[in-house]
Amino acid sequence: MEGFVDLTLPDVAIALVFVVIVAVVSALNRLFLEKTLLVGTVRTFVQLIAVGYVLKWIFGLDRWYLVLLAIAAMVAVAGWHAARRVGRGVGRTVIISTAAVLLGSVLVIMILFGVIVRVEPWYNPRYLIPLAGMIINASMNGASLGMATFATSAREHAERLEAALAAGATSRLAARPYVRGAVKMALIPTINMMMTVGIVQIPGAMTGMILAGGAPTAAVLYQIVIVYMIAAAAAASTIAAVIWYSRAFFTPAHQLRAGSV
């Protein structure tokens, strides 16, 4: 594509100089950031180089089931990671978060590729993998934040939950204020993103398209679609995750489950 400037390893080394400067400043001021910075720097390099090769390989895949397998792996990692951040009782949580990520992202990916971005063949990995990645990431963040928020407030308000049950409420009714609060909280980053996109930050996908020589107007339409899809996926996964997760705090007899709070 015209206007696209290739970077070389020496260019990367120059960018590294600035990280070194930060490390020196940190050491001089005893901020103890050096070790974390070093780990972060190495990880960024290794992970992205690895992803480069993996993507090169994946883009060469011309079997639909291999592409779907790659997406399934992304969903599994996202589900596992979302549950890990929630903490306690990971066994059950991992099933819930994975199911929620799967529901939200797959629904959105199907609409995106079935109706909006019609590529040939439909599983064209050059499109499917990066877009699915963004959507799954949004689902993961929403589900994870929602579940963590619900867990915290349910534990904090266990007595109140029990009082509602004692007063004759179903567990669903008792949990409702906390479900609502957790969904709202988890969607704040997404809503903020929608409010400020293009003003505070130019999103990565758009930047990438423009850097690669695409017309800004074409990049903008892509980005709008991506923002809508990300918001939809995050909302769907968050709602599913919080509702399913909240059920796990109660027994079928409308009791608080021992060990959950």
Next chain:
Amino acid sequence: MEPMVQCEDVHKTLRTGDGAKGHASRVFAGLNVVVGRAERLGVVGPSGCGKTTLLKLINRLLDVDAGRVLVDREDVRDREVLSLRRGAQLVPQKPFLFGETVRDNLLFGLQAAGNDGGEEGLSALLEEVALPDVGLDRPVAALSVGEQQRVCLARALALRPQILMLDETTASLEPPTARAVLERLYRRVEEEGMTLLHVTHEIPKLRALDRIVVLAAGGVAEEGTPRRILERPQVEVTREFVRGLD
């Protein structure tokens, strides 16, 4: 005496947390208690003896590990749990209100039961708990703790329960208010033939009851009339409890 609540050889261990970090404490190991229909029973004992746990086993906020709990001669696990709870109202020590207004709270249990019926009797209920000046539209945020506690009591009464369980419910009220509320409450309990379980540390409240059970060490340490328990305690636990009373 026709039994209303029967605890038969109840075993219960409470677990907090889970897995390796969990903590378990044995509360009951073979508890046997019978509460008669329309009886007013005081429940006392040292902290951690299971007073609150006993109440929660009756309305099934908790399940027994072994043994059984019968309400109206039926195992609580065989009853539809929401109707069991509406019929066996537990009013905890800390007041928790729901929704926006006093009305929301008095209708809370009724609406949860799918009964969107009228509001008749609700204002009378407020009078019953010595809150005649608090209107149904009063926002719950504008209530003092003592008022909140009385709204909780009214919310329980609104369901016309067969069993009323008070867990230090009036502890946060000023003594004169507490006395006024309890006097009316005991009268209502008697008129409606309600069965009362009252966890309390206060002698005047205990004296007004029919019988007291002292819980300790996983079961009943002793039981008897308030007079007998307060004046001639027979086990050390009770003696200690009576000494500790104000």
